[in-house]
Amino acid sequence: MSLALTDDERMIRDSAEGFFAEHAPVAELRRLRDAKDPVGFDRALWVKMAEMGFAGVAIPEAFGGAGLGMVAAGLIQEAIGRNLSLSPFLSTAILSATILARGGSEEQKAALLPRMAAAELVVALAADEAPRHAPAHVATRAEASGNGFRLTGTKPFVLDGHVADRLIVAARTSGDDRDPAGITLFLVDPKAEGVTVERRSMVDSRNAARVTLHAVQVDGADVIGAVGEGYALLEAALDAGRACLAAEMLGVADRAFAMTLDYLKTREQFGRPIGSFQALQHRAAHLFCEIELAKSVTLKALRALDEGDARAPVFASLAKAKVGEVARLATNEGVQMHGGIGMTDDADIGFYMKRARAAAETFGDSAFHGDRIARIMRY
Amino acid sequence: MDETAELADFRAETRAWLEANCPEEMRQPVRSDSDICWGGRRFVFSSPAQKLWLERMAERGWTVPEWPREYGGGGLSKAEARILGQEMRRIRARPPLSSFGIWMLGPALLKYGNEAQKREHLPKIARGEIRWCQGYSEPGAGSDLASLRTSAVLEGDHYIVNGQKIWTSYADRADWIFCLVRTDPEAPKHLGISFLLFDMESPGVSTAPIRLISGSSPFCQTFFDNVRVPKENLVGAPGRGWEIAKYLLTHEREMIGGMDSGAAEGRDGIAQVAKRALGVGEDGTLPDSMLRTDIIRQEIDSWAFALTMERVKDEAKAGQGTGALSSMLKYYGTELNKRRMELMMSLEGTESLLWEGKDREGDLARAWLRSRANSIEGGTSEIQLNIIAKNVLGLPAA
Structure with a gap:
């Protein structure tokens, strides 16, 4: 399909941009951070996102969602990136929604998806265990127990884990610690006995909880999909998440670049705007080209996911790898070109650099995804 | 569909x-x-x-x-x-x-030529009867093309052309030239230039091939000594040639930028070349991990660039043309192609150095050397970055 946005898609993009610029601009991130807000985002905003259809963008209409798919989800997350808006969009509306919509039983879907689309439930994914992303690396064990399983292990990086109403936990029912086979996904109530949730605030003012499971009893009905076959489901959700993170980083890069260009045109030194100096012009022009490439790989990844293209994992990795580099370049250059002002907390550019770093590290950086592309392409 | x-x-x-x-x-x-x-x-x-x-x-x-x-x-x-x-x-x-007639002169004539010029020249281009060359650069006018000094002075019904061009591709094989000449030495430099067409067999035209580092000579020096050109061969208005020159350069840049078709379609990606050259180890990966990393980075950028070409085309088709992207495509595409050639040389190791041999010619070394010109011809990479900074980003003049 075409790599130009359709009219409908342009409308979604414009309405998402208008919505987040109005309701959740950078000033709101600053306010929540300074207030050390216990939730970490504005619940009223999340409800408004549900009313706009954003929370249910990837949830089928039969389960109360908008069923618009990944291009729409990516356009929403791009606007989130531009404005650095805080919400459980990635954890709940993308990652968990993808797993449940694809692998959930009818009962699970009926019980959870409509309430997620209505912003009544936050559902967080507890998958990664190693600091460097390695999705098959699951040492958390699920031992058969009664009519279900007993889970033990630690998940150090659970996005929105501290406010989650449900957790989706990847645990091992068979195989050794790095085996893709033998991973099973479970629905876990964070209030269940044996679950400890420790809030950890990150450099980008977002939260990623450390979740510890100690002999947590779950029911057989809490298994998502088939026992031992959770990895494919997990990868599908991660690829959706990676493509949407690429879209967010595109928004981060694009806005950081626009702010930097403004600064280059207004800041004067040596009696003229610093943007008249060729040393800065060439770096800005190069960055412009890189952002254009980032736009193309992002849209391709989102389209490939919507079309069920067999190469979607490659395109998701291509987008995550490329846009991660571009967002870091754009924000690092942004801070440098803002000079001393760029180092101050008063300037917004620093927030963009922090978010670019965090988003690039989440679910695999450029090295991880470059290697993944090469392995899929057999070199 | x-x-x-x-x-x-x-x-x-x-x-x-x-x-x-x-x-x-x-x-x-x-x-x-x-x-x-x-x-x-x-x-x-x-x-x-x-x-x-x-x-x-x-x-x-x-x-x-x-x-x-x-x-x-x-x-x-x-x-x-x-x-x-x-x-x-x-x-x-x-x-x-x-032909340059199809890629470059034709589009410019369709836009700026008068009826007689279109009827005279376009059918001969279409039938392959006349081969054209492009007279732009001069020894003193490279990146600063608008400072060109080849003069055309009107005498009666003819322009008298004097001066020298350089880097004229295939001038020694071309029949006609489309040429930038200065018709008004008093006007500001961009406004004194005209776009003139003439026959390379005209008395006073001579060419001399330039031998390049690749050993081949696709470019020439071209000399004009009192060449008489009928005045009706001037395209557009006198002094308005710079606008035509820029329009034509846009086509040239897209053509040069398009040379890195990357891994997306058709041509083998560098990764496939690497696999044939190096094989894969027991774990299925290329044996040299630093080289593998370079190849992965090249593939990522090359693929991202190919998708960008596709997106620019799709957006133009959908009437969403963002415009002014030819400089980006030229800059990025040529820099990528140079990186690709460097990697190709590395993959072949000492075999890449072959210049003349019994079993094969040194095609790779020559192609590597040729690729260095990509970011110089048609406006250097630095000139493209200047154009982006000024025309796309709106940064103030230096």
Whole structure:
């Protein structure tokens, strides 16, 4: 399909941009951070996102969602990136929604998806265990127990884990610690006995909880999909998440670049705007080209996911790898070109650099995804 | 996507015609320069099939499918031309004709030429009768092209041209030249330039090939000594040649930028070349991990660039043209192609150094050397970055 946005898609993009610029601009991130807000985002905003259809963008209409798919989800997350808006969009509306919509039983879907689309439930994914992303690396064990399983292990990086109403936990029912086979996904109530949730605030003012499971009893009905076959489901959700993170980083890069260009045109030194100096012009022009490439790989990844293209994992990795580099370049250059002002907390550019770093590290950086592309392409 | 009934009919007719008319030899991959048909008065066809293929295609106007029929074109719509392209690729048909006339002068004449100029020159380009070269750069006017000094002084019905051009591609084989000349030495430098067409056989024109680091000589020095050019050969208004020159450069940049087609379609990606050259280890990865990393980075950028070319085309088709992207494509595409050639050399190791040998020619070393010109010709990378900074980003003048 075409790599130009359709009219409908342009409308979604414009309405998402208008919505987040109005309701959740950078000033709101600053306010929540300074207030050390216990939730970490504005619940009223999340409800408004549900009313706009954003929370249910990837949830089928039969389960109360908008069923618009990944291009729409990516356009929403791009606007989130531009404005650095805080919400459980990635954890709940993308990652968990993808797993449940694809692998959930009818009962699970009926019980959870409509309430997620209505912003009544936050559902967080507890998958990664190693600091460097390695999705098959699951040492958390699920031992058969009664009519279900007993889970033990630690998940150090659970996005929105501290406010989650449900957790989706990847645990091992068979195989050794790095085996893709033998991973099973479970629905876990964070209030269940044996679950400890420790809030950890990150450099980008977002939260990623450390979740510890100690002999947590779950029911057989809490298994998502088939026992031992959770990895494919997990990868599908991660690829959706990676493509949407690429879209967010595109928004981060694009806005950081626009702010930097403004600064280059207004800041004067040596009696003229610093943007008249060729040393800065060439770096800005190069960055412009890189952002254009980032736009193309992002849209391709989102389209490939919507079309069920067999190469979607490659395109998701291509987008995550490329846009991660571009967002870091754009924000690092942004801070440098803002000079001393760029180092101050008063300037917004620093927030963009922090978010670019965090988003690039989440679910695999450029090295991880470059290697993944090469392995899929057999070199 | 569903095609309309008319387009489906057009596809069926085109397919049948190509099957019946494209000689078998013209369905083989292009292996050397002699497989490319450049046309022109002195062109020597490498085979009867090459001549026949040109004649048959030119008769239908399909050497220039989208040009109007009255100027020797096919008069096809964009959709029909796309189908023709697809059907030609389907049977791997070679382009019947390649020329600067088609890629560069033709579009400029269609936009800026008068009726007589279009009728005189376009059909001869379409039929491959006249081969054109481009007279832009001068010894003192490279990146600062607008400072060019070749003069054209009007005397009666003729311009008298004096001066020197450099880097004129294939000037020694071309029949006519489209040339930037200064007609008004008093005007500001961009406003004194005119766009002039003349015959390379005119008295006073001479050429001298320039030997390059790659050993080949595709470029020439071109000298003009009191060359008389009829004044009706000036395209557009006197002093307005710079606008035409820029329009034409846009086409040239897109052509040069398009040379890195990357891993996306058709040509083998660098990763496939690496696998053949190095093999893979027990874990299925390339054995040299630093080289593998370089290759992965190249593939990522090359793929991202190919998708960007696709997106720019799709957006233009959807009427969302962001415009002014030719400098980006030229800059990024040529820098990528240079990186690619560096990697190709590394993959072949000392074998890449071969210049002349018993079993094979040093094609790779020559191609590597040739690629260095990509980011110089048609406006250097630095000039492209200047253009982006000024025209796209709106940064203040230095």
